[in-house]
Amino acid sequence: MNKKRSKLEIIRDILEVIKNKSGRIKPTHILYKSNLSYMMMEEYLTELKEKEFIIEKRVGKNKTYSITEKGVNYLEQYRLISNFTQSFGLE
Amino acid sequence: MINYLVPSWFFGIDSTIEALFSLITLAIAIAAFKIYALTKEQTIRRFGVGFLFIALSYVFWAGMNAVTVPGLKEQFPTVSIYQLSAASVLGFYAYMLLFITGLVLLAHTTFNTQRGAIFYLMLGPSLMVLLVSVNQIVTMRLLAIFLLSFIAFHYLTEYYRKSNRKTLLVFIGFVLLIISNIGFAFSPADSWAYVLGHIIEIGAYSLFLATLVRTLRYKPS
Numbered sequence: 001m002n003k004k005r006s007k008l009e010i011i012r013d014i015l016e017v018i019k020n021k022s023g024r025i026k027p028t029h030i031l032y033k034s035n036l037s038y039m040m041m042e043e044y045l046t047e048l049k050e051k052e053f054i055i056e057k058r059v060g061k062n063k064t065y066s067i068t069e070k071g072v073n074y075l076e077q078y079r080l081i082s083n084f085t086q087s088f089g090l091e
Numbered sequence: 092m093i094n095y096l097v098p099s100w101f102f103g104i105d106s107t108i109e110a111l112f113s114l115i116t117l118a119i120a121i122a123a124f125k126i127y128a129l130t131k132e133q134t135i136r137r138f139g140v141g142f143l144f145i146a147l148s149y150v151f152w153a154g155m156n157a158v159t160v161p162g163l164k165e166q167f168p169t170v171s172i173y174q175l176s177a178a179s180v181l182g183f184y185a186y187m188l189l190f191i192t193g194l195v196l197l198a199h200t201t202f203n204t205q206r207g208a209i210f211y212l213m214l215g216p217s218l219m220v221l222l223v224s225v226n227q228i229v230t231m232r233l234l235a236i237f238l239l240s241f242i243a244f245h246y247l248t249e250y251y252r253k254s255n256r257k258t259l260l261v262f263i264g265f266v267l268l269i270i271s272n273i274g275f276a277f278s279p280a281d282s283w284a285y286v287l288g289h290i291i292e293i294g295a296y297s298l299f300l301a302t303l304v305r306t307l308r309y310k311p312s
Contacts (some may be wrong), residue, residue: 007132008130008132011130023200051131051188060217073129074129074130075128075259080126080129080306080307081126081129081130081305082287083257083307084122084123084126084306084307085126085135086253086255086256086257086258086259087257087258087261087306088119088123088138088258088261088306089201089245089246089258090132090134090135090138090200
């Protein structure tokens with residue numbers, strides 16, 4: 001059984017999915033790849049937009065997401081973030 | 092009432108040690124703020140602010156011990172509020188209030204909640220009890236012991252959950268802080284309790300510093 005992911009791990013997974021799609025991805029694709037329920041995914045995407053880790057683009061009825069520099073920076077520094085938060089019990 | 096016994100030979104040594112503690116806790120706060128800048132997680136920011144308050148508390152305590160108390164050392168082995176200037180008394184109150192507020196912030200991070208009301212619920216009674224207490228030294232130390240116990244228990248459960256050795260170091264550090272505060276609670280009666288409290292705190296903050304250094308040693312590829 002997979003252990004439960006922390007919030008920071010889930011954010012990493014979502015950002016990696018978006019980044020691996022060369023910057024533009026639809027919500028349904030994130031849903032399949034991130035292994036989250038639709039409601040959880042929407043909550044996380046809203047939070048990531050507020051934190052400016054991702055940008056939402058709307059073309060008609062469709063929306064896509066792309067990763068920002070802050071989001072890329074999060075991924076690059078993830079090991080450090082994880083080390084710190086695990087050591088100091090902040091996960 | 093603020094009364095504690097300090098061996099005259101320890102004057103200067105205590106303020107140096109306290110200044111060192113302020114640097115270590117400030118380093119932890121800065122690291123936490125850097126991680127917050129990357130993650131925008133409020134819990135991490137609260138953790139940083141908690142250690143910042145503790146760092147500031149040590150600045151006040153070290154400053155008071157370095158500037159005011161040496162003038163007493165030739166004559167009085169007991170540091171009493173009645174001997175201190177108004178500025179020093181304010182400095183001591185600042186130390187107590189900042190230290191307890193810092194611990195409340197750290198305790199709040201152990202709850203999985205963003206609700207600020209819980210923080211104020213913990214902080215309000217703590218500060219009220221401290222301010223109306225007859226013996227503020229002992230009350231402050233008892234409050235600190237209570238809050239540190241909460242925090243230490245959190246790190247113990249985190250260690251059992253994740254088996255992370257660095258978390259174990261942090262847990263042991265907080266346990267040492269509990270023991271040092273027990274020592275300080277006896278400082279109104281015994282000057283050696285004041286000295287031992289500082290020595291044990293050196294152990295605690297050394298563990299925190301070691302954890303911080305080992306954590307930050309990672310370099311991204």
